[in-house]
Amino acid sequence: MSRPGPIEYSDASPEVRAIFDDIKRTRNIADVNNFWKYLAHDPAGLRRTWESIKQVMAEGALSPLSKELVYVAVSVTNGCGYCIASHTASARKAGMTDAMFAELMAVIGMANETNRLANGYRVPIDAAFDR
Amino acid sequence: MSRPGPIEYSDASPEVRAIFDDIKRTRNIADVNNFWKYLAHDPAGLRRTWESIKQVMAEGALSPLSKELVYVAVSVTNGCGYCIASHTASARKAGMTDAMFAELMAVIGMANETNRLANGYRVPIDAAFDR
Amino acid sequence: MSRPGPIEYSDASPEVRAIFDDIKRTRNIADVNNFWKYLAHDPAGLRRTWESIKQVMAEGALSPLSKELVYVAVSVTNGCGYCIASHTASARKAGMTDAMFAELMAVIGMANETNRLANGYRVPIDAAFDR
Amino acid sequence: MSRPGPIEYSDASPEVRAIFDDIKRTRNIADVNNFWKYLAHDPAGLRRTWESIKQVMAEGALSPLSKELVYVAVSVTNGCGYCIASHTASARKAGMTDAMFAELMAVIGMANETNRLANGYRVPIDAAFDR
Amino acid sequence: MSRPGPIEYSDASPEVRAIFDDIKRTRNIADVNNFWKYLAHDPAGLRRTWESIKQVMAEGALSPLSKELVYVAVSVTNGCGYCIASHTASARKAGMTDAMFAELMAVIGMANETNRLANGYRVPIDAAFDR
Amino acid sequence: MSRPGPIEYSDASPEVRAIFDDIKRTRNIADVNNFWKYLAHDPAGLRRTWESIKQVMAEGALSPLSKELVYVAVSVTNGCGYCIASHTASARKAGMTDAMFAELMAVIGMANETNRLANGYRVPIDAAFDR
Numbered sequence: 001m002s003r004p005g006p007i008e009y010s011d012a013s014p015e016v017r018a019i020f021d022d023i024k025r026t027r028n029i030a031d032v033n034n035f036w037k038y039l040a041h042d043p044a045g046l047r048r049t050w051e052s053i054k055q056v057m058a059e060g061a062l063s064p065l066s067k068e069l070v071y072v073a074v075s076v077t078n079g080c081g082y083c084i085a086s087h088t089a090s091a092r093k094a095g096m097t098d099a100m101f102a103e104l105m106a107v108i109g110m111a112n113e114t115n116r117l118a119n120g121y122r123v124p125i126d127a128a129f130d131r
Numbered sequence: 132m133s134r135p136g137p138i139e140y141s142d143a144s145p146e147v148r149a150i151f152d153d154i155k156r157t158r159n160i161a162d163v164n165n166f167w168k169y170l171a172h173d174p175a176g177l178r179r180t181w182e183s184i185k186q187v188m189a190e191g192a193l194s195p196l197s198k199e200l201v202y203v204a205v206s207v208t209n210g211c212g213y214c215i216a217s218h219t220a221s222a223r224k225a226g227m228t229d230a231m232f233a234e235l236m237a238v239i240g241m242a243n244e245t246n247r248l249a250n251g252y253r254v255p256i257d258a259a260f261d262r
Numbered sequence: 263m264s265r266p267g268p269i270e271y272s273d274a275s276p277e278v279r280a281i282f283d284d285i286k287r288t289r290n291i292a293d294v295n296n297f298w299k300y301l302a303h304d305p306a307g308l309r310r311t312w313e314s315i316k317q318v319m320a321e322g323a324l325s326p327l328s329k330e331l332v333y334v335a336v337s338v339t340n341g342c343g344y345c346i347a348s349h350t351a352s353a354r355k356a357g358m359t360d361a362m363f364a365e366l367m368a369v370i371g372m373a374n375e376t377n378r379l380a381n382g383y384r385v386p387i388d389a390a391f392d393r
Numbered sequence: 394m395s396r397p398g399p400i401e402y403s404d405a406s407p408e409v410r411a412i413f414d415d416i417k418r419t420r421n422i423a424d425v426n427n428f429w430k431y432l433a434h435d436p437a438g439l440r441r442t443w444e445s446i447k448q449v450m451a452e453g454a455l456s457p458l459s460k461e462l463v464y465v466a467v468s469v470t471n472g473c474g475y476c477i478a479s480h481t482a483s484a485r486k487a488g489m490t491d492a493m494f495a496e497l498m499a500v501i502g503m504a505n506e507t508n509r510l511a512n513g514y515r516v517p518i519d520a521a522f523d524r
Numbered sequence: 525m526s527r528p529g530p531i532e533y534s535d536a537s538p539e540v541r542a543i544f545d546d547i548k549r550t551r552n553i554a555d556v557n558n559f560w561k562y563l564a565h566d567p568a569g570l571r572r573t574w575e576s577i578k579q580v581m582a583e584g585a586l587s588p589l590s591k592e593l594v595y596v597a598v599s600v601t602n603g604c605g606y607c608i609a610s611h612t613a614s615a616r617k618a619g620m621t622d623a624m625f626a627e628l629m630a631v632i633g634m635a636n637e638t639n640r641l642a643n644g645y646r647v648p649i650d651a652a653f654d655r
Numbered sequence: 656m657s658r659p660g661p662i663e664y665s666d667a668s669p670e671v672r673a674i675f676d677d678i679k680r681t682r683n684i685a686d687v688n689n690f691w692k693y694l695a696h697d698p699a700g701l702r703r704t705w706e707s708i709k710q711v712m713a714e715g716a717l718s719p720l721s722k723e724l725v726y727v728a729v730s731v732t733n734g735c736g737y738c739i740a741s742h743t744a745s746a747r748k749a750g751m752t753d754a755m756f757a758e759l760m761a762v763i764g765m766a767n768e769t770n771r772l773a774n775g776y777r778v779p780i781d782a783a784f785d786r
Contacts, residue, residue: 003253003350004360033260035245038252042364048710049248049371052703056237061230066197067238073204074242076513079341079603082249083242084512085260098528099192102566105513106187107198109573111205111214113506114166114180118213119477120469120498121169122134129164129216134481135491173495179576180502186572207382210472210734215381219658229659233697236382240704244375250346251338251367265612265777266622295784297769300776304626310448311633311769314441318761323754328721329762335728336766341603344773345766347784361716368711369722373729373738376690376704380737383693384658391688391740396646396743397753426653428638431645435757442641442764449630454623459590460631466597467635472734475642476635478653492585499580500591504598504607507559507573511606514528514562522557522609600775608774629775637768643739644731644760 006037016040019050026054033086065094073108137168147171150181157185164217196225204239268299278302281312288316295348327356335370399430409433412443419447426479458487466501530561540564543574550578557610589618597632661692671695674705681709688741720749728763 009020009031020040023032039046057067068091075083088101096104117123140151140162151171154163170177188198199222206214219232227235248254271282271293282302285294301308319329330353337345350363358366379385402413402424413433416425432439450460461484468476481494489497510516533544533555544564547556563570581591592615599607612625620628641647664675664686675695678687694701712722723746730738743756751759772778 003363033257034254035249035252038254039248041360042368044710045364045368048368048707049245052241052707053245055699055703056234056241060234061228062200062234062238066200067234069193069197069201070204070235070238071242072513073201074208074239075246076509077205077208078243078246079508079512080246080249081515082254082256083246084515085256087242088513089260097192098565101528102569103187103191103193103198104201105510106566106569106572107193107201108205108513109506109510110183110187111202111218112209112509113502114184115206115209115211115214115472116469116505117170117180117498117502118166118211119472120465120481120501121166122474122477123165123169123213125213125216126164129220134494172491173499175579176495176499179499179579183572183576186568203382207378210377210381212384215384219382229696232658233700236379237697237700237703239382240375240379243378244371246341247338247374248367248371250341251334251350251370253343253346265625295781296778297773297776300778301772303622304630306448307626307630310445310630311772314445314765315769317437317441318758318765322758323752324724324758324762328724329758331717331721332724332728332759332762333766335725336732336763337770339729339732340767340770342770342773344778344780345770347780349766351784359716365711365715365717365722366725369717369725370729372707372711373726373742374733376708377730377733377735377738379694379704380690380735383690385689385693385737387737387740388688391744396756426650427647428642428645431647432641434753435761438757438761441761442638445634446638449627449634453627454621455593455627455631459593460627462586462590462594463597463628463631464635466594467601467632468639470598470601471636471639473639473642475647475649476639478649480635482653490585496580496584496586496591497594500586500594501598503576503580504595504611505602507577508599508602508604508607510563510573511559511604514559516558516562516606518606518609519557522613596775600771603770603774605777608777612775629772632775633768633772636771637764639734640731640767641760641764643734644727644743644763646736646739 004038004041006034007040008037012040013043015043016046019043019046022054023050035082035086063094065091065096068094068096069100069104072104073111076105076108077112135169135172137165138171139168143171144174146174147177150174150177153185154181166213166217194225196222196227199225199227200231200235203235204242207236207239208243266300266303268296269302270299274302275305277305278308281305281308284316285312297344297348325356327353327358330356330358331362331366334366335373338367338370339374397431397434399427400433401430405433406436408436409439412436412439415447416443428475428479456487458484458489461487461489462493462497465497466504469498469501470505528562528565530558531564532561536564537567539567540570543567543570546578547574559606559610587618589615589620592618592620593624593628596628597635600629600632601636659693659696661689662695663692667695668698670698671701674698674701677709678705690737690741718749720746720751723749723751724755724759727759728766731760731763732767 020032023036039049068087071087072091075087151163154167170180199218202218203222206218271279282294285298301311330349333349334353337349413425416429432442461480464480465484468480544556547560563573592611595611596615599611675687678691694704723742726742727746730742
C-alpha cells in the first residue's frame, strides 16, 4: 500500500491513545477527525503537530474565531480540500455566521486577485510600507 | 517599456483623479499608494478594483481588522511582497498589535504546514465535515 | 466533450505505441498509467514529456529514490492529487519505507510553514546566503 | 558559493555555445538572457529546456502572442519575478499592446479570485462540465 | 451545516433572480452553473462578481477565446478543479480546438517548469527587462 | 513600524539567548541567521519552530542531505526567496554538489510541469495508486 491508512483508537498504541485523549478532551469531541488518525503512523509527528496546533490556536491576542478565519483563508488559497472542510467546520463552531462566511470568502477572493495585479504590474513597495 | 509606469495625480485624467480622490477621502490619506498609480493605466479596472475593495473591506459582519488579518494571510501564503507590506501596514492601522502579528504569523505557518500534511497523507474528508 | 479522454494501447497510433512501449520497457510495467494515456492526444507532447522525464529521473548524482522524494514534495506542496498518488507509489517502488514517508511529510510540512514565516516577517537574506 | 553564477558566451564550452547560438538565431537577439546563462551549468538541462521551449512556443494552432499571454498568466499567478519581467517583454515583442496588457491583468486577477470562491464554497462540478 | 448549499432559481429572491436572468441572457444558457448558485447566498457578492466577470471577459483588445485560455492557465496552475472544468468548457464554446487545448497545456506546463528553474537558480532580472 | 525588526543576541532576553545558543551549538555556527532574529519577537514561536526544525531535520530514516533537498524543492516551488537562499546553503553544507544541484533543479522543474499537465488533462487516479 502506497500510503498508511487511518489508525483507530482501538488499534492505537498507548502513546497515540494519550494524544487522542488530549485532543478529545481539549476540543470536547467524541472522536478525533481523520487528520489525526492518519498522522498517528508517526507518533512523534502526531505529538509535535498536536502540541503546536494546541498552542497556536488557543485564545490569545487573537480570538479562536479570528484564528479559524485565517486558517480557512490559507486553506482556500492553497486549495486544500480537507482543510477547507475541517476548518470551515471549526470556524462555525467558534461562532462564524453565514454573513461572516460570505464576507470571509469575498476578502479571500479579493486578496488573491490584487496579489496578482500587484505581481503583474510589478508595483514597487511604497517607502512608507517598506520597513 | 514592457510595463506601464505609475501615474501621479498631477498627470491623471479627470476620471482617474475622481477615483484617487475617493480613495484618499475614504482612507483619510494624503496620496494613494503605488498599487493604484500603476492600475491607473486601466481606468475601468481601477474603478472596478477600487469599488470592489471598498465594498469588501468595509465594516460588516467582520471587523476591518479581521479582514486585514485575512488579507495578510492570503498575501503571505502567496508570497506577494507588495501585498504583504501594504496590508501589514493596513492591519497595523486597523489595530493589529505586535502580539497579534506574532499570533497571525504562527497561525498562517501552521495552516500552511497542515495543509500539506493533509495533502500528503491524502486524508479523506470526515463525513461530519463534508456537507 | 470538453477534454479528450484516455487513449488505450489498442487504439493508439504506431507513434504513440512506440512511446508506450518504451515507457513499459523502461519501467518494467505491463501497462502505462493514466497520465500517459491522456497525454497521448498530443503525440509530440507525449514524446517530449516522456523523453524529459526519462532523462531527468534516471540514476545520476542523485538516486532515483531521492528524486522521487523531491517529486512527492513538489506535488504535495502544489496539492496535485494525481501526482501525489502516482509519485508516492513510485517512491515506494524506489525503496521509500514507512519511516521515510513519515519524515518526508514532516519536512514538507515544516518547509511550507517556515516559507510563510520568512515571507510574513519579511526576513532579509543574510549576506552569507546571497550569492 | 551556494549557487553557480552565469556563464558568458566567451567562457562557455562548445556544446553550450552551440545552444546559445541557436537561441540567438531563433529569437534574432544579440545575446541570450540571464536565464540561459545560469542554466548553462547543466548543459543537458540547458539543451532539454531550450529544445522544449522552442517546440512549445512556436507558431502552431495558437499564435506566439496567445502563448506569451498564457506564459505571463502562469508567471503572475506563481509570483515568479524573473518570468513576469522576461515574458512581459516577450509578449510585447509578440505584439501585446497596452490595452491587451490591461485586459490580461484583469483576467488573471479575476481568475485568481474566482478560483478561491469556487474552493471556499466547495462548489461541486456541474454534470455538464465533468467529462 | 458548515457551508451554505446551492440556491435554485425557484427558491431565489427577486434580486438574485434578476442576476441569474442576466447571466442566462448574456451567455445564452438555460440555467446558471453551480458557481452562481452557491454564491447566491451573498447577493452583494454575487452581483459584484458577475458584474466584474461580465466586464472583464467581454470582447475587447483580447478576444473571448484568448481570455478563456488565460483563465484556464490560471486555474490549472492553481489546481482549482471546478474552474478547470468550467473554463475548459467555456474555452471550447469560444472556439478552442483539440490542437489548441494540447498546445495550451504544453505552454502551461513549460511556464510552471521554467518559473521554478528561474526561482531555484535565483536568476537576476536582465537590465533590459527590468523597467 | 509595520513589522518588528531583527533582535540581535546582545539585545535578546535570557529566554531568547538560550534558544540562540542551542541553534548555534546544534549547527556549529557563530551567529544565528536572520530568520531566527526576526522570529525572536515571539519567544514562544521561536522555541516551537526551533524545536520542531531540530527534530524534523535530524538524521533519521532520511539523511540530512535528502531532507535539505526536499526543503529546497518546497521553497523553490513556493518561490520563497529567503528559504531558497538559506536552504540551498544548508544543502551545500550537507554535501550537495554542483551536479546534484543541477539534477535537483531539473526534477523540481519537471514535477511542477507534470503537476499541471495532470491538472489540466484532469487525469483520474489509476486504481493501482488510489489506496
